[in-house]
Amino acid sequence: MISAISVGIGILLLALALWTVVVRDTFAAVAGFIPYGLLLTLAWLVLRAVDVALTEAAIGAGLTGALLIRAASRLHPTEAAAQAETPGLGTRVVAGVAAAAVAVVIAVCLLRLPDPAPTLAPEVARHIEATGVGNPITAVLLSFRAIDTLLEAIVLLFGVVGVWSLAPDRCWGGRPGLAQAVGPNDILVYLARVLPPIGVVIGIYIFWAGADHPGGKFQGATVIAAMWLLVMMSGLRDAPPVNRRWLRVVLVLGPAVFIALGLLGAVMAGAFLAYPDGWAKLWIIVIEAALLPSLAVTLVLLMVGPPQRPEVSP
Amino acid sequence: MMTPALAGQSTPGGLLLALAVLLPFAGVLAGLAPGGRHAQRVAWVTVALGIGIVLEIAARLLVSGDSLRYALGGWAPPLGVMLRADGLSVCMMLVVAVVVGAVAVYANGDFGTPSGTREARAPLAFWLLLLAVWGALNLVFVSGDIFTLYVALELLTFAGVPLVSLDGRAETLQAALRYLLYALIGSMLYLLGVFLLYGAYGTLDIALLAGKIGPGPLAWTAVALMSAGMLAKTALFPLHLWLPPAHAGAPAAASALLSALVIKGSWFVVVRLWLDVFGGMVGGSVAQLLAGLGAMAILFGNVVALRQARLKLLIAYSTVAQIGYLFLLFPLVAHDEGARAVTGGLLQAISHASAKAAMFLAAGLIYSTLGHDRLADLRGAARALPMTLTAFALAGATLIGLPPSGGFLAKWLLMSAALASGQWWWALTMLLGGLLTSVYVFMVVVRAMEPAAPGWSPKKPVPRYQQLAVLGLATCSFLLGLAVLLPVDMAQIGRTVTTQAGMP
């Protein structure tokens, strides 16, 4: 039987989603998105997907919410024009019909999933010993389906290349984002001095614990990224110019190490991304340790956007 | 459909499949870190090596007569991910490698880092995105797992969208945003289909799914969602609205990549799904619907192309039309001549890829020479760029379907399959499309051949090697019809006969 909490979560989710869709002010819509994301985190917990809940809280609600709020506040001057462009009744009716049809079809499908549900959990349980990790999701992500994780790191890198390509030509090589001017006694500066060391430690712990407990590099990287964003937002440190060699090296280090170890695995263990017997856990830790800084830097760069201030040569 | 027992074993040389995907990605990493001119050099090296790998894969395929397979990480499906390359995959990989090579040669002129600057934005972005598109496409062609296919599609989107807005103008930014939104919704619908299939059958592997899938509401919904998503990404009528401004607004080399190659990725996914995953399940009225949209794309795209005032927009609408041909193969597959229809569709994709790339590159050279691409004022272009106009004419001949071009052979195969299965209306559509295409191709060539106004001189000199690259590409597409002389039908390697469709 379902508890009242689950029903409450479901109803609130739909209510917030409806709010996000129909409210006229864009900023209000985006502001509704963050509690919606946190509710979604609760939904994952009810469905006992703890790793996913961590990722959703960090990236789905946290980073995406911050990204959209930043966009909404920067785009505020277009609000008047946006509200003038209201769709006609015909569009709304068509949209409503299409939406209802899609929802009904999907609901029917999800209610008619076969019983007993086909699952790969027994397969995972059978082979997880060979991977050396205790968390089955980490085993799937870094052993059975390691290619998906490698490709995902590359997708993020392409995202950075794409975002950087949006810079004005004269600002190329410069620093992303606008200069932050914050007074030295601001609370933000205080937090930016106190929190990052704690945050970095927490991030590394989450990454380390991910081998055998819920966690992993994505969640850890997000915490570290958040710390760096805090430091930048407070004005303590400026965003690095994109032509800096160290920035580029850190960006590519994760995927590069992943590919290199994969090729080594082809030589030593017979298949690309295979791990030699008994060394699996060590290899996985090396890959994750290389990916952690790359991911943190990538997430920060995706958040701050393309270079917007030309680099003044000395 | 493959038997599940064979599905899980790697074949010798399968590592090449992984290398074909990872080499371009490694090139992106190696180009981004040092940046500047190194990115271009890394791209050249990667292109050369990559072409070598694809040729080796093709050789092994022909020698073994069966598809190449590779279990990543040593884990067999359903737990692991399998890469599979059959004849269809390898043919597509070959044409992508050739087009990428030609575009890389051409782009030296447009995207060389100017001397005096250590690094410039557009050249760096272009070379990295070129390799990104290549790696993503190779992954689409060899992926044997529907979720890895989703990641491949996202890679393709992330590589293609910045190519549209590469010059930074407001209208290309708008076109890129529209393209991105269509592409993202398409991927999301596809992903929902992936999850439904996993929920119903417990596996993500294409071969295993093919063995398990049967008609039912879950399978029907999945195929509808996944196909709809792919149609949005392939810009099939009526979801084509994003394509003309995006492909026409991008720089010439980028337009060539987008129109010739990126579009084929999502089309290939539809082919994989309909031919392999959903095998005998889709046929009859659903396939007729899909081909019906294709027919409307052919007619609509060609008619609107005729009314364009700018060359690049004309070529972009021509792409909208040519994509329609690619979907005519689906109602023809389930019948006795089905193999012929598959080969015809594949040949159409290959010919269009090489011809459209040549056309867009030629349009870029014409723009350089004239300073504009208005169709009304093309006079003098042929005198200034004889090789390029010849290339344009050859590419146009492929699109029209004149012998001995690949387009002719493709249409011949498709039309004979249509007539053999009694569906004469598709043959009629193809003939009509060819007729309309010939009108605007002739118009462009004739206008360009008019003598220039006295005292006119080219705005900027066009290097020889660029013209040669374009001519080479166009000649390839024109001579593809000679593929009929090949002793083996490469498209059929690794495929078994499809069973009669279970009618909905």
Next chain:
Amino acid sequence: MNVTQLFGITAAALVGLGVYGLIVNPQPLRKVLAFNLIGNGVFLACAVIAHRGAAAGMSGDPVPQALLITAIVVSFAASALAVGLMLRRFAQTGTNSLAAPDEAAPGEARTHAEAR
């Protein structure tokens, strides 16, 4: 009704709301929001499937959960790219509408920076 059924219906409704928002809202940022809604609905459907696959001592099928993590991260990157495009266009033109035809009339003089 059990938990999977409840959240299955919620997921379907979220996708429906997202589709409605996508079609009805003309402004790109609202479309990106709607895209995220659709995405979350799809992810919730996957979580339902993972929950149903609990077996072998695990509280859920780990494979769909791993897929979810990948998909959430990719979806964030997509939103970041879309936002980047919107902000750049706004910085250049001051508008953020998909409807406004930015195309110059054919034949007008163009700057040297135009696409070739």
